[in-house]
Amino acid sequence: MSGKDPKDFNLPQADFLKPEQIDNVGRALISLMREVAVLNDRVLVLEELLERGDGVTHEAVDSFVPDEAFTARSEASMQQTIEGVLTALRGDA
Numbered sequence: 001m002s003g004k005d006p007k008d009f010n011l012p013q014a015d016f017l018k019p020e021q022i023d024n025v026g027r028a029l030i031s032l033m034r035e036v037a038v039l040n041d042r043v044l045v046l047e048e049l050l051e052r053g054d055g056v057t058h059e060a061v062d063s064f065v066p067d068e069a070f071t072a073r074s075e076a077s078m079q080q081t082i083e084g085v086l087t088a089l090r091g092d093a
Contacts, residue, residue, distance in 0.1 A: 033085065037078060044074050 017025060045064045049056045066074065 029085070033082075036081060040077055040081065041074055044070070044077065 042061060045061050045066075046056060048070055049060055049064070054060060
């Protein structure tokens with residue numbers, strides 16, 4: 001068995017972008033983060049509806065009104081995601 005880390009592909013050592021493309025990377029990152037935020041909230045809503053035993057329908061998800069506890073969980077989850085992205089951008093990962 002080789003000493004090579006099987007997850008090396010997650011952190012490629014190649015230069016894919018030119019320095020002048022950094023604005024494109026920033027726009028793409030912001031776009032992805034918006035999508036992650038929406039998906040994360042919808043998953044949390046689905047989990048909440050399932051825990052309550054309410055019917056899980058498109059209408060139930062779209063009309064969900066969060067309480068304070070839900071809002072706190074949602075904000076904590078988003079903060080964790082943001083911290084993960086910032087850690088990766090700083091190269092701490």
